[in-house]
Amino acid sequence: MTQPSVGTVQSKSFTFAHPPTPMVLDSGVELGPVSLAYETYGTLNAERSNAVLVCHALTGDAHVAGYHAGDDKPGWWEHYVGPGKPIDTDRYFVVCSNVIGSCMGSCGPSSINPATGRYWGLDFPLVTIPDMVRAQRELLRHLGIDHLLAVTGGSLGGMQTLQWAAAYPEMMDGILALATTSRHSPQAIAFNEVARQSIMSDPNWKNGDYYDGVRPDLGLAVARMIGHITYLSDESMHVKFGRELRKGSFAFNFEGDFQVESYLHHQGKKFVERFDANAFLYVTKAADYFDLDLANPDSPARRALAATPARFQLVSFTSDWLYPTYQSRQVVDVLKALGKDVSFCEITAPWGHDAFLLPDERLETVVRGFLGGLHGC
Amino acid sequence: MTQPSVGTVQSKSFTFAHPPTPMVLDSGVELGPVSLAYETYGTLNAERSNAVLVCHALTGDAHVAGYHAGDDKPGWWEHYVGPGKPIDTDRYFVVCSNVIGSCMGSCGPSSINPATGRYWGLDFPLVTIPDMVRAQRELLRHLGIDHLLAVTGGSLGGMQTLQWAAAYPEMMDGILALATTSRHSPQAIAFNEVARQSIMSDPNWKNGDYYDGVRPDLGLAVARMIGHITYLSDESMHVKFGRELRKGSFAFNFEGDFQVESYLHHQGKKFVERFDANAFLYVTKAADYFDLDLANPDSPARRALAATPARFQLVSFTSDWLYPTYQSRQVVDVLKALGKDVSFCEITAPWGHDAFLLPDERLETVVRGFLGGLHGC
Numbered sequence: 001m002t003q004p005s006v007g008t009v010q011s012k013s014f015t016f017a018h019p020p021t022p023m024v025l026d027s028g029v030e031l032g033p034v035s036l037a038y039e040t041y042g043t044l045n046a047e048r049s050n051a052v053l054v055c056h057a058l059t060g061d062a063h064v065a066g067y068h069a070g071d072d073k074p075g076w077w078e079h080y081v082g083p084g085k086p087i088d089t090d091r092y093f094v095v096c097s098n099v100i101g102s103c104m105g106s107c108g109p110s111s112i113n114p115a116t117g118r119y120w121g122l123d124f125p126l127v128t129i130p131d132m133v134r135a136q137r138e139l140l141r142h143l144g145i146d147h148l149l150a151v152t153g154g155s156l157g158g159m160q161t162l163q164w165a166a167a168y169p170e171m172m173d174g175i176l177a178l179a180t181t182s183r184h185s186p187q188a189i190a191f192n193e194v195a196r197q198s199i200m201s202d203p204n205w206k207n208g209d210y211y212d213g214v215r216p217d218l219g220l221a222v223a224r225m226i227g228h229i230t231y232l233s234d235e236s237m238h239v240k241f242g243r244e245l246r247k248g249s250f251a252f253n254f255e256g257d258f259q260v261e262s263y264l265h266h267q268g269k270k271f272v273e274r275f276d277a278n279a280f281l282y283v284t285k286a287a288d289y290f291d292l293d294l295a296n297p298d299s300p301a302r303r304a305l306a307a308t309p310a311r312f313q314l315v316s317f318t319s320d321w322l323y324p325t326y327q328s329r330q331v332v333d334v335l336k337a338l339g340k341d342v343s344f345c346e347i348t349a350p351w352g353h354d355a356f357l358l359p360d361e362r363l364e365t366v367v368r369g370f371l372g373g374l375h376g377c
Numbered sequence: 378m379t380q381p382s383v384g385t386v387q388s389k390s391f392t393f394a395h396p397p398t399p400m401v402l403d404s405g406v407e408l409g410p411v412s413l414a415y416e417t418y419g420t421l422n423a424e425r426s427n428a429v430l431v432c433h434a435l436t437g438d439a440h441v442a443g444y445h446a447g448d449d450k451p452g453w454w455e456h457y458v459g460p461g462k463p464i465d466t467d468r469y470f471v472v473c474s475n476v477i478g479s480c481m482g483s484c485g486p487s488s489i490n491p492a493t494g495r496y497w498g499l500d501f502p503l504v505t506i507p508d509m510v511r512a513q514r515e516l517l518r519h520l521g522i523d524h525l526l527a528v529t530g531g532s533l534g535g536m537q538t539l540q541w542a543a544a545y546p547e548m549m550d551g552i553l554a555l556a557t558t559s560r561h562s563p564q565a566i567a568f569n570e571v572a573r574q575s576i577m578s579d580p581n582w583k584n585g586d587y588y589d590g591v592r593p594d595l596g597l598a599v600a601r602m603i604g605h606i607t608y609l610s611d612e613s614m615h616v617k618f619g620r621e622l623r624k625g626s627f628a629f630n631f632e633g634d635f636q637v638e639s640y641l642h643h644q645g646k647k648f649v650e651r652f653d654a655n656a657f658l659y660v661t662k663a664a665d666y667f668d669l670d671l672a673n674p675d676s677p678a679r680r681a682l683a684a685t686p687a688r689f690q691l692v693s694f695t696s697d698w699l700y701p702t703y704q705s706r707q708v709v710d711v712l713k714a715l716g717k718d719v720s721f722c723e724i725t726a727p728w729g730h731d732a733f734l735l736p737d738e739r740l741e742t743v744v745r746g747f748l749g750g751l752h753g754c
């Protein structure tokens with residue numbers, strides 16, 4: 001018996017902001033046309049009240065669940081999205097789109113600039129999380145959705161989720177933000193910047209203009225390895241790898257003695273096959289810019305949160321040191337001070353930041369319960 | 378009034394293991410002659426009982442205190458070593474040598490292979506912390522020191538300190554190990570490996586054979602930036618940098634918006650002026666190999682610790698996440714189980730791993746008190 005799944009799915013594309021009415025980005029730069037890759041699962045009900053928007057993490061994509069034809073690997077949140085699953089596609093109409101600035105089907109530095117017929121490269125304007133969310137709003141309009149049951153996502157997806165509440169406070173019943181923050185910390189910025197420096201130090205990067213030649217794979221691989229350390233935890237590395245050696249004894253060379261080194265090499269290698277170096281610069285920069293400024297009583301985000309009727313559920317993980325529990329609590333504290341309906345759950349798990357992507361009965365229960373509560377079932 | 382200082386000092390050099398009696402390294406490879414850069418401060422007393430060996434950290438050097446002629450920057454532990462200071466050069470004879478495999482005066486990949494007249498590069502054999510300590514033992518023999526009042530150091534210097542007790546358990550009265558571990562964790566290995574990959578991905582690295590050409594500065598700078606994140610803490614980064622911008626508003630480019638980014642760039646740039654990329658590979662690898670295997674009752678290190686008459690003092694710092702407190706506690710627990718005279722102090726400080734290098738009255742008190750107790754004053 002196979003696991004229930006949404007089955008075979010296909011990504012679609014939506015283009016908007018055609019000239020002469022481009023999208024005006026936070027930077028002030030005009031961008032248009034803007035293309036989004038997206039997927040949907042389940043059926044929008046007649047009342048159009050059952051749409052759940054899922055926002056993906058840093059290097060994720062619109063392919064949340066099910067299988068692309070010919071693939072044996074499902075979408076990145078297969079365990080949570082599907083028939084009978086916590087985000088139940090028998091009940092909810094699920095939408096996810098690839099963020100702008102990325103390279104998984106939406107427009108970004110690795111797509112073609114229609115004005116020149118050439119790859120954008122660094123001529124693509126920098127985008128922010130508010131820009132990403134505004135683009136998603138256009139997609140929903142296209143899909144005939146003016147109200148969301150919920151917005152959810154983890155990590156960069158959680159930031160988008162919080163940004164949704166700040167930008168469109170009247171539009172959703174619930175906000176379910178996982179393993180995230182309202183303000184990218186200096187340590188998180190530092191990790192992103194070192195990863196970017198690794199890419200930009202690769203001579204094949206050529207100031208972003210490498211699409212017709214050799215790609216900066218070595219720099220991008222190191223960037224990914226840095227990221228992977230922050231996605232795991234000291235504890236999970238002890239459990240997964242310890243000090244286990246690849247070959248039983250020290251090799252006394254620089255080829256990598258330890259299992260943890262092989263793991264990182266493998267992650268680096270796999271990543272360059274699927275992700276674009278420039279896009280990595282763009283999405284990390286968007287994360288670094290993110291700051292809802294919630295401690296400031298006059299910040300637009302805080303005033304928007306004060307006005308939203310949405311319920312909130314935040315989830316953090318004990319061993320997540322990239323977006324530690326205290327950062328979720330800061331959001332929860334503000335929401336409480338604003339008199340919002342907010343629940344918070346810190347899940348004890350050794351797996352670090354990655355935990356929100358992994359099967360976990362407690363997280364399943366929280367997600368299912370929160371959506372069910374909004375949906376009245 | 379100037380601060381008390383050992384004043385103007387000079388590094389010296391000592392060479393041993395001349396062929397045909399080379400040093401046999403842990404790898405089985407023979408190395409000789411072996412050169413060490415070292416400094417001494419204070420006077421060895423007539424009983425030769427007041428020598429304190431200081432071991433330096435990863436990219437440190439023999440220049441612990443005082444000033445080299447023409448320099449306005451003192452040694453790396455000036456605050457702790459000098460007349461009237463916690464490691465009081467009016468009382469103690471202080472010795473420090475640069476570790477083998479490094480590039481600060483001792484032999485390593487950037488020195489000349491006497492057999493070929495050319496730079497060693499990767500032909501230099503890999504060394505371990507036990508190898509480093511054996512070389513220090515030869516230096517002490519040369520200085521006429523057969524007994525140490527104490528061995529001390531932080532980080533990689535703390536590992537050497539613990540290794541001293543394991544290798545020469547009869548030779549010292551005290552072991553003072555700061556911000557360190559008896560076993561390099563998989564997370565610490567992971568950070569080192571990503572830093573090494575950054576160097577080895579730089580096309581100027583040329584498999585370590587770059588001394589006659591352009592150096593892999595970009596790769597080495599990124600490696601150093603990675604290290605610097607691990608030397609600070611989430612908390613200290615909030616205090617030092619927060620989300621402060623260099624220019625008041627987002628630049629919407631990749632030149633570095635945040636102060637924390639400037640700090641990292643600066644650290645990377647400074648580092649390539651003083652340290653060799655190959656040497657960085659060697660010293661990080663020595664750290665990764667380090668494992669006293671203390672949990673194993675039959676390990677040679679544990680048996681040596683059982684036999685030593687030395688007193689122990691370990692110090693950790695609350696915000697040090699590179700060698701967290703639990704790793705010091707593991708050593709303390711073993712020492713207690715062995716019935717040793719051991720004290721442990723966890724200092725509350727936000728500065729991360731770097732804390733052991735910074736002025737701190739509590740650390741000063743611990744260091745002064747521990748040495749004074751050994752010295753009977």
